[in-house]
Amino acid sequence: MSQPEYPPSSRRAGEAGTVILEVLVLENGRVGDARVKQSSGFPRLDEAAVREVKRSWKLVPGTENGKPVQMWGQFAVTFKLTD
Template sequence: MLLTATLLALSAAPMQERRIQQTGGAAAREKEEKQQQQQQQPVRAKPIGSPGAWVTSADYPPESRAAGESGQVTVKIEIDATGKVSGCTVATSSGFPRLDQKTCELVTLRGKYEPALSPKGKAIPSTSMMRFGWSATDGT
């Protein structure tokens, strides 16, 4: 059985633009611009460990395996300000409700994140999109 996990996109608060004062040389302006960008950019939530370990071949629902069900499930993961998965919804179904449900169940149970940070460095809730693949074939 083959299971895959793909990180699709993470989101956090939108970036803000600020003007750089035209003082000093070009190098000073570039340095100031870089510092301001670093201070203003939110930090996205980051999975702790490998998301592929959240959903493993040992988790394959026996009924789905017996029926030869397989497919890709894309889920929207809600992450609270502590990094805990607080919700999971199917964004794109595998075509098999058991696999979709099992994916969200496992992501909610096992998923852990470093929380997203606001531009001011405060931990904030965020969302992440992730794709997991279920394959009933294991080469035997």
């Protein structure tokens, strides 16, 4: 799982926070959908998190009777400013 790129305008504005996402993990581990469950309080950060998760995350799918199944999960993405 890759960390989303920090939006430059958010960095300049000092925006930081954690986005809680609901993510649909498909049988092949790819992300079928992602949506904000709890906002960071900054729409740019929320959008960057959703965009990155949909674009590049590959996860371990859930299983039922030993076979992969799609399922929803929750994940946190944190944007933290560093010096």
